[in-house]
Amino acid sequence: MDAADALASREYAASMGRLMASGKIAAPTAGPSLVLPGGSFGIRRDRNIVADERGAQSRFAYAMGNDPASRQRAAQLQQINAQQQGETNRTMIRARSDADRTAVERGKLSLAKIAAGYDNKARERLDRAQSDLESAKTPEAQRTARDRLLALAGKAPQNEWALQVTPTTKNLDGSTTQGSIFRYNKTTGETVRVDEGQPKTAAQFEIGKTYVDGNGRRAVYTAQGWKPS
DSSP, X not given: OHHHHHHHHHHHHHHHHHHHHHTSOOOOOOOOXXXXXXXXXXXXXXXXXXXXXXXXXXXXXXXXXXXXXXXXXXXXXXXXXXXXHHXXXXXXXXXXXXXXXXXXXXXHHHHHHHXXXXXXXXXXXXXXXXXXXXXXXXXXXXXXXXXXXHXXXXXXXXXXXXXXXEOOEEOTTSOEEOOEEEXXXXXXXXXXXXXXXSOOOTTTSOXXXXXXXXXXXXXXXXTTEEEEO
């Protein structure tokens, strides 16, 4: 507002100078006073004189307001005020934008730190699980360590066991090849024969009947041997 105030002062002085130099109107001055007895409380001014002074002041103010330079000055002041207000608003908007951007960047940094912390902990857990698997001595310990490692890697261990049934067959030379039932793990390749040690006779198994082994696998016994159910 300093520039606007300075411009207003300069234009006011210039307008007054032009009006007084033109001789059309003079700046109002105080009229004579009448001193009566009784000191300062007795000072009064004639009503006509006061009215003339007020009229002169009104005419002077009207002339100042209708002076072309005064009107131009008023327009310039309005424009300057609008520019200054606009700049003030833009400065406030930029400040708010900077503050919002700073807050967003701080939030991103905080989230990145949290994510990095989770990643580090996850890697540490995977490393420990890998070490446990490598140091496991027994099949049970290896299975437990493997399942934990798969779970940490986002691959939850599943029951990947399947049955492989080989039926009993008659050979061309008249001999018989005994059938067998194996369980095998699709993930680890581990193979276990589930019918080992059992006599393979028709008297033991009923043809067409479904049997379930100790691990829940189902197979049908046929005249040709076992078939997965």
